Amino acid sequence: MATETMQASRTAYGHRDIEPKWGERWERDGVYTVSDDDPRPKWYELHMYPYPSGDLHIGHWFAMSGADAHARFMRMKGFNVLHPMGFDAFGLNAENAAIKSGVHPYRWTMSNIENMRRQLRSMGAMYDWDREVVTCTPDYYRWNQWLFLQLYNNGLAYRDGAPVNWCPSCQTVLANEQVINGQCERCDSPVIQREMEQWFFSITKYADELLDHSKIDWPERINLMQTNWIGRSEGVEVGFDISEYGLDQDSIDTFTTRIDTVFGVTFIVLAPEHPLVAKLTTDEQREAVEEYVEQARRQTEIERLSTEKEKTGVFTGAYAVNSLNGERVPILVADYVLLSYGTGMVMGVPAHDQRDFEFAKKYDLPIRVVIAPPDWDGSELEEAFIGEGTQVNSGEFDGLPSSEGMERIADHVEERGLGGRAVNYKMRDWLISRQRYWGTPIPIVFCDDCGEVAVPESYLPVLLPDDAEFLPTGDSPLALHQEFVNTTCPDCGGPAKRETDTMDTFVDSSWYFLRYASPTYHDGPFDPVAAMEWNPVDQYTGGVEHAVMHLLYARFFVKAMRDLGLLDFDEPFVRLVNQGTIVFNSQKMSKSRGNVIAPDDYVEDVGADVVRTYLMFMGPWEQGGDWNDNGINGMARWTNRVWELCQRDADELGESSDEAAVGNLRRALHKTIRKVSEDMERFKFNTGIAAMMEFSNTLNQAWQAGNVDAKVWRESMRGLVLMMSPITPFLAEELWGQVGGEYSVHQQPWPEWDEDLAADEMITLVVQVNGKLRDRIEVPADVSEEDARAVALASDRVKQHTEGKAVRRVIYVPGRLVNVVAG
């Protein structure tokens, strides 16, 4: 029993019998089997596949039953709908479970999947299980490896150094999730950033194309988040001279979007991780710099970039010369500069950048105004001036408007060979390496003679050994597995060692939607014909939490595969809708937080149809909300009432001579079909269900009034059952038989509405005086503007409220209202 508030636990129609009955029948009859050869137009409706954490929680049901209802609706609208399901089966949790409880990740994952399949079946979704995709099987992940090789052979995968979270005590790499307040979750030791060689995909090569959302119909907020994430900025790279130090480079490059302020540079700041830091630091400053770099390694990026945090830094003892004015400025190290953005160093212009300003104030560095604010009197600035103004203290550029100075100085920099215009992106290349076992092995070997060698395609898959040991030693189980690590070089046959990093699970989810079209295909990641017939996905649904990473990675993959000649389209997901998050006690549900609400007890109690209806009714699908079951009884009452309406014998109504009553019921039916059709199309399930509830109330009232005939009653009942079928698939199937429909309700066309039959004869004209409601007048729907104005001005209420005032204007909104402006 889920809670004590659930009293209507016996559905009138016996959900415990009918739900399994129809579930088995559908499966036996292949009602949801999807054929590639179906003559109807295709519709690929995909919901983001779940991570098999063990149980589907009520949030999964909320997301998946909405997606299923929409897919069912599209099928009834005449499409051949592919609505598949699978499991995102690699990842950290399985490995953690293995370390904790000794269960192998494969067994843990597969038993979770089995349970979740059972739950999904109980939900009554229209998945074609023959197309299921499970990413941790060699049949799937060999194609991750194959795709990696295609990217690698085309210069889109490379190895480079990058920092990882490192626990010095456990001697292990930690996920961000495993770092709690800068400490290791297992042993509480302070976590540091450590540089390691890792694999990257070159997503930044596609940055400009990824900024283009014109070919997809996505929520504007998602496009905006992606645009901000990619963070394109145009600027200038300009070199500062360090030839006095006799290093192997004579200058250091900084990237700036404000080259107009370059004469105001009073210092240079390097990121603490920058390789030049050690080379430039003088002996006197070495101890202070090393200490500072050490503390920077203990901070997260979010901490470092906080604009609230007091800026800190340290002098290296070295100087660089600003080639534009010959000025020698100090080089400092500060943690607000990131190695990963731009060139990993910035020019400090305190007068015109707020972070630099605060930094300069703190360390007593000069602040020189080079862009005069419009009404500037020459006094000291209280804060950085970041607007446009006039160039001052800028040599030959003095007097120019700063917008022009920007262009002229950039030209000057280019002409003198000091640098040039450049574009930078906040987005970084995609780091796919994970120092873990439960993922796809990266198909590379390292040979003493040949170096880095790609595993030939014919050798794939590089199998994940199933006898790895899960010891809390810190080393990846793969690195400890001698038989896996030691291999022979595919080129020279000599001894070689395998790469032991595995791939980020986002690699799996970047192309899984292509696999559903041909899930058992053996000659490639997908059958090109089937994949291109079904793809791109027409409607993608999933959580807004995937706004940037997953959705950008998948877009990148499709574009890269297109350029490799594997696909002929540009975008993976044509239309995107994000359902909201179901939280519990204001927190996102997750197994690790222990606040998971399982649907199973509710399903047992009131049935899947009622749970689906409640989830779809509780609010807008795109909004989500805090879970409580306060209203679930109301849904059981409604489904019971509909069942009871269906039990009535329409013959009792006979024929009716009350044409108005019959017309009213028929009008209600057609209005409801129109409303529900529009709402289902746009995922507005809550208002669609409300319209169906209103209609079932109308039906009951009509029955009690006894003034409608059997014909319109039967039409109405059939329409209602069809409209309910995407939301309550089991009950609708049961009722469809009772109202004389032919099995299966899920293979019927969606009901059509007739605008003429839905049209109102009379409407309520709202009459306002100065915008305040003063009267309501029933008028014919086709009332003329003249008549509407006349009838409004004739109203006693209007006369009362305009007494002693002059009527200045009368505003008429056709079919809605008249507003009398008086005063």
Place this chain on the structure above:
RNA sequence: GCCGAAGUGGCGAAAUGGUAGACGCGCCGGUCUCAAAAACCGGUGGGAGUUAAUCCCGUGUCGGUUCGACUCCGACCUUCGGCACCA
């Protein structure tokens, strides 16, 4: 901190420039019952008013645009999602 959203009755919500609170929950009253539950019928934003007519107030806060603002604009407050190794 940065980026993106959301704030409406006792509760979930509806209305995206035109009747604020549809639909449902809860609650109150009634029918049925020996009684209760279930079910069914009616009422239900707050205040004033003769149980009336009617009037006033009311959509996070403050200000603006408009004949008219929950809806558009500006500032602020609170809550939620993401921030690159949770997926």
